[in-house]
Amino acid sequence: MSNRFRFAAALAILALCLLPQTASAVDTGSADFTRYVAFGDSLTAGFCSGGLVRNCQLGSYPLLVFAQATGRSPQEAATVFQQPLVSSPGISGQAVCRNPASPLYPCGVLRLVSLAGASPTILPIPGQAVPQNLTLQRPYDNLGVPGATVHDLLFTTSGGFHDLILRNQSPPGFTALQQGLSTHPTFVTLWIGNNDALGAATAGDERLLTPAAQFDAEYRAIAGAIAGTGAKMAVANIPDVTSIPFVTTVSRFVPNPATGQPLLINGNPIPLIGEDGPLQSGDFVLLSAVSEIQAGRGIPASIGGSGIPLSENAVLTAGEAAVIRDRVNAYNATISAVASQYGAALVDANAFLNDVRAHGINVGGITYTNAFLTGGLFSYDAVHPTAFGYAYIANLFIDAINDKFGGNIEPVDLFPFVFGTNGIGNPTAASADFFEPESVVFSPEATHSVIDVFVKAKQPAKPRRHPKH
Amino acid sequence: MSWRRLASVRWVVAAALLLAASGPAFGAGFGIFEQGSKAMGMAGAFTAQADDPSLLFHNAGGLAFVDNDEIAAGATWIKGQKADFTGAAPFPGPGARGEQELLSEFPPHLYYVAPINQTWKWGIGVNAPFGLVTEWKNPNTFPGRFLSTKASLQAFDVNPTIGWQISPNFGLGFGAIGRFSKVELNRNIGAINPFTQTAVDVGKVKIESDGFDSGYGWNFGLLHKVTPRISWGLSYRSKISIDYSGDGRLTQISTGNAQLDAIIRARTPFDTKLPVKTGIDFPDMASVGVAVGITPRLLVEVDANWTGWSSFEEVVIKGDDPTASAVFGPNATPAQSRGTVIPEGWDDAMNYRLGVRLDSGPTTQWRFGYVYDETPQPEEVVSPLLPDANRNGFTAGYGSTGPGLKWDVSVMYLKFDQRERHRSLPNEPTFNGTYDTTAWLFGLTIGWK
Numbered sequence: 071m072s073n074r075f076r077f078a079a080a081l082a083i084l085a086l087c088l089l090p091q092t093a094s095a096v097d098t099g100s101a102d103f104t105r106y107v108a109f110g111d112s113l114t115a116g117f118c119s120g121g122l123v124r125n126c127q128l129g130s131y132p133l134l135v136f137a138q139a140t141g142r143s144p145q146e147a148a149t150v151f152q153q154p155l156v157s158s159p160g161i162s163g164q165a166v167c168r169n170p171a172s173p174l175y176p177c178g179v180l181r182l183v184s185l186a187g188a189s190p191t192i193l194p195i196p197g198q199a200v201p202q203n204l205t206l207q208r209p210y211d212n213l214g215v216p217g218a219t220v221h222d223l224l225f226t227t228s229g230g231f232h233d234l235i236l237r238n239q240s241p242p243g244f245t246a247l248q249q250g251l252s253t254h255p256t257f258v259t260l261w262i263g264n265n266d267a268l269g270a271a272t273a274g275d276e277r278l279l280t281p282a283a284q285f286d287a288e289y290r291a292i293a294g295a296i297a298g299t300g301a302k303m304a305v306a307n308i309p310d311v312t313s314i315p316f317v318t319t320v321s322r323f324v325p326n327p328a329t330g331q332p333l334l335i336n337g338n339p340i341p342l343i344g345e346d347g348p349l350q351s352g353d354f355v356l357l358s359a360v361s362e363i364q365a366g367r368g369i370p371a372s373i374g375g376s377g378i379p380l381s382e383n384a385v386l387t388a389g390e391a392a393v394i395r396d397r398v399n400a401y402n403a404t405i406s407a408v409a410s411q412y413g414a415a416l417v418d419a420n421a422f423l424n425d426v427r428a429h430g431i432n433v434g435g436i437t438y439t440n441a442f443l444t445g446g447l448f449s450y451d452a453v454h455p456t457a458f459g460y461a462y463i464a465n466l467f468i469d470a471i472n473d474k475f476g477g478n479i480e481p482v483d484l485f486p487f488v489f490g491t492n493g494i495g496n497p498t499a500a501s502a503d504f505f506e507p508e509s510v511v512f513s514p515e516a517t518h519s520v521i522d523v524f525v526k527a528k529q530p531a532k533p534r535r536h537p538k539h
Numbered sequence: 540m541s542w543r544r545l546a547s548v549r550w551v552v553a554a555a556l557l558l559a560a561s562g563p564a565f566g567a568g569f570g571i572f573e574q575g576s577k578a579m580g581m582a583g584a585f586t587a588q589a590d591d592p593s594l595l596f597h598n599a600g601g602l603a604f605v606d607n608d609e610i611a612a613g614a615t616w617i618k619g620q621k622a623d624f625t626g627a628a629p630f631p632g633p634g635a636r637g638e639q640e641l642l643s644e645f646p647p648h649l650y651y652v653a654p655i656n657q658t659w660k661w662g663i664g665v666n667a668p669f670g671l672v673t674e675w676k677n678p679n680t681f682p683g684r685f686l687s688t689k690a691s692l693q694a695f696d697v698n699p700t701i702g703w704q705i706s707p708n709f710g711l712g713f714g715a716i717g718r719f720s721k722v723e724l725n726r727n728i729g730a731i732n733p734f735t736q737t738a739v740d741v742g743k744v745k746i747e748s749d750g751f752d753s754g755y756g757w758n759f760g761l762l763h764k765v766t767p768r769i770s771w772g773l774s775y776r777s778k779i780s781i782d783y784s785g786d787g788r789l790t791q792i793s794t795g796n797a798q799l800d801a802i803i804r805a806r807t808p809f810d811t812k813l814p815v816k817t818g819i820d821f822p823d824m825a826s827v828g829v830a831v832g833i834t835p836r837l838l839v840e841v842d843a844n845w846t847g848w849s850s851f852e853e854v855v856i857k858g859d860d861p862t863a864s865a866v867f868g869p870n871a872t873p874a875q876s877r878g879t880v881i882p883e884g885w886d887d888a889m890n891y892r893l894g895v896r897l898d899s900g901p902t903t904q905w906r907f908g909y910v911y912d913e914t915p916q917p918e919e920v921v922s923p924l925l926p927d928a929n930r931n932g933f934t935a936g937y938g939s940t941g942p943g944l945k946w947d948v949s950v951m952y953l954k955f956d957q958r959e960r961h962r963s964l965p966n967e968p969t970f971n972g973t974y975d976t977t978a979w980l981f982g983l984t985i986g987w988k
Binding site for chain 1: 730
């Protein structure tokens with residue numbers, strides 16, 4: 071070997087050592103994150119506490135998965151992986167914040183104001199949010215659309231949060247799926263179908279469930295379109311939506327106004343009254359019923375209530391819950407079959423929430439449960455995860471991707487999410503991304519309308535896109 | 540037995556009780572094999588020699604060959620050099636660090652052996668063959684504080700033994716073991732602050748046994764001097780279970796939010812002595828060794844030791860009145876149907892010892908040794924409560940063998956393999972990372988023959 075050659079070889083080795091560490095430093099197996107697109111709904115968007123807000127979006131599971139898969143910090147990743155960021159206090163999913171006639175307008179995500187009294191006080195943060203990434207000249211990488219169903223991903227191009235996220239991008243009239251696939255992704259995550267079941271649970275109306283056959287056909291069409299591009303995929307299934315605190319928090323017994331605990335008469339609790347009479351074991355009272363109960367509904371006149379039954383949308387009966395669970399199982403059978411068919415990684419979100427319900431998950435001695443406010447996994451809307459919850463979900467995706475594609479992507483470091491040291495998800499954290507907390511003045515009307523938050527919960531049954539099977 | 544002998548026994552026991560109040564510390568799992576400086580100089584490869592009073596621990600069969608009254612007392616100074624933790628994802632993450640208070644403990648040993656007649660001999664030993672202190676610095680910020688901030692186990696044995704010299708070269712020994720032990724477990728209590736939806740410290744819990752609780756067992760030893768140059772031995776010490784009673788005490792830590800503090804205070808019995816019970820099953824252990832005199836001055840011994848650590852399945856803490864049960868279980872929550880259960884699930888483990896003894900003069904010896912000590916602890920349960928690892932120990936020692944005043948000194952450098960944890964048991968806390976530990980041990984034993 072000539073000296074010149076040795077010198078050149080030494081230089082080459084030195085150059086290799088000095089090259090900045092790039093995405094290739096992470097062993098992603100046969101998964102390629104060069105172009106990663108996330109399809110889904112609010113859970114994919116990083117929606118929390120009733121709204122879409124930067125502080126939670128910066129902890130969305132797609133962003134965290136991308137960061138880990140490309141060896142970037144979440145902050146660095148956020149400059150590459152584009153999301154429809156919204157400034158504080160966020161764009162709420164609630165009419166009470168978006169309707170100029172509302173006494174609370176304008177307002178954004180929810181926060182806990184006080185634990186005093188029998189019910190905690192949760193109010194939207196006042197203020198007008200501004201979309202921050204509207205001018206991006208290409209589709210977002212995170213195409214999670216709050217409220218979207220399987221049908222929406224396949225067919226919807228505008229309306230609701232679609233307007234914010236799809237922005238009528240050129241060419242106009244593309245769905246989220248079309249926009250995402252037009253960017254030629256190498257890797258796709260797909261977590262859609264939650265809203266096909268969730269609306270039924272939060273409105274106590276099983277008729278809102280997407281029929282299983284329709285779900286199957288539409289889901290297969292979506293997965294087939296993604297697979298047709300050659301992109302590799304991770305899909306997540308649908309959790310048991312009857313396990314979320316929106317459904318499980320309120321007791322089916324008349325509360326003692328002083329303590330919030332069930333009122334005992336002769337040592338016995340008194341069931342609340344629903345449309346079918348006293349609520350039975352297995353019936354759920356939804357969180358949206360709190361304002362009705364505070365107004366005396368569902369409480370027998372003999373003990374000081376109005377005697378008027380709780381509204382149909384405030385109760386999820388045992389029978390309705392069973393129908394929802396069965397339907398979710400049917401959806402998940404489709405998702406599982408599709409994952410097998412296309413060699414996709416399968417994230418078992420259903421098993422995860424079942425674990426949470428059965429015994430919680432323990433991280434370093436802290437037990438996270440599905441309890442509202444104190445469980446640590448669900449944000450103030452009782453449906454969507456906290457920042458910790460999203461980070462944990464990101465790790466479920468990473469585990470499934472590593473298993474399926476033979477990679478060795480490091481899990482997300484949960485420490486800053488456990489202790490809140492990164493400020494993500496905490497509306498009152500002193501974070502560079504967030505404003506100072508504002509003082510909240512709330513009127514009695516406002517208090518009444520607080521829990522009146524959940525987009526679908528109080529609406530009359532939606533016009534049926536598809537007849538009930 | 541003469542009055543003088545009885546008086547000696549009383550002295551041994553009284554001194555032992557005083558010494559045992561200091562906290563012992565170290566060993567494979569939470570065993571401490573360093574129970575005499577002569578044996579320690581040979582890394583504990585002593586089962587086939589058992590020729591000083593520490594035979595009461597190493598092999599009671601050696602008692603059969605005792606032909607003079609002999610007393611020995613000493614201690615091992617266990618000096619931690621490093622005991623660090625570095626976290627790994629997902630929790631507590633690579634940025635998390637922990638450092639233990641470095642050990643400085645003196646587990647003592649006292650032995651008295653004497654012939655009764657040509658055939659029968661007796662002896663009594665007091666030592667600390669088990670013990671543990673794992674105490675983390677900065678207990679209010681250590682990332683593992685919700686699992687453990689301090690775990691301390693003290694134990695001492697009183698071990699009267701009979702030796703039976705069946706033939707000039709074959710001896711047996713039988714002993715009874717009374718074990719006296721106390722335990723302390725401290726940790727912080729974490730909860731979710733609903734205002735920030737992040738974890739906060741809301742209190743501390745300290746569980747401590749009331750004084751020393753006791754358990755009983757037995758031991759057996761055999762020593763066969765096959766030729767003047769070759770011997771072999773066998774030793775067994777039984778499993779001992781100890782039930783502890785004590786108190787749990789909860790102390791509140793302010794979260795900085797008065798509303799939250801008030802709610803927690805209303806629901807938690809802070810600053811109350813809550814009666815609790817717990818138990819530990821100490822393992823049985825067996826040793827076999829062969830010693831060969833290569834030359835008249837040079838002896839080599841090889842030992843294998845088995846410890847039945849599978850007895851250490853779990854630690855269960857139970858409340859002993861309704862208030863305490865509501866905190867620790869049983870039946871406080873479905874998960875606490877049996878009490879607060881800390882799963883351990885250890886495996887039986889081996890260690891291997893090589894010792895070399897070189898006579899440097901008529902009454903002086905150099906000793907050297909090496910021990911490989913296999914951890915009984917599965918990866919999933921390596922935790923701040925007790926992080927164990929495989930160890931390599933290198934020893935050297937020197938001593939005078941009497942008659943009259945005898946003394947032995949020894950030193951051991953104990954290097955733990957880095958212990959990594961990357962997985963957890965189902966439904967048990969995630970706490971990944973690497974533990975890195977080294978220690979020095981110094982032994983001194985002084986005797987009179």
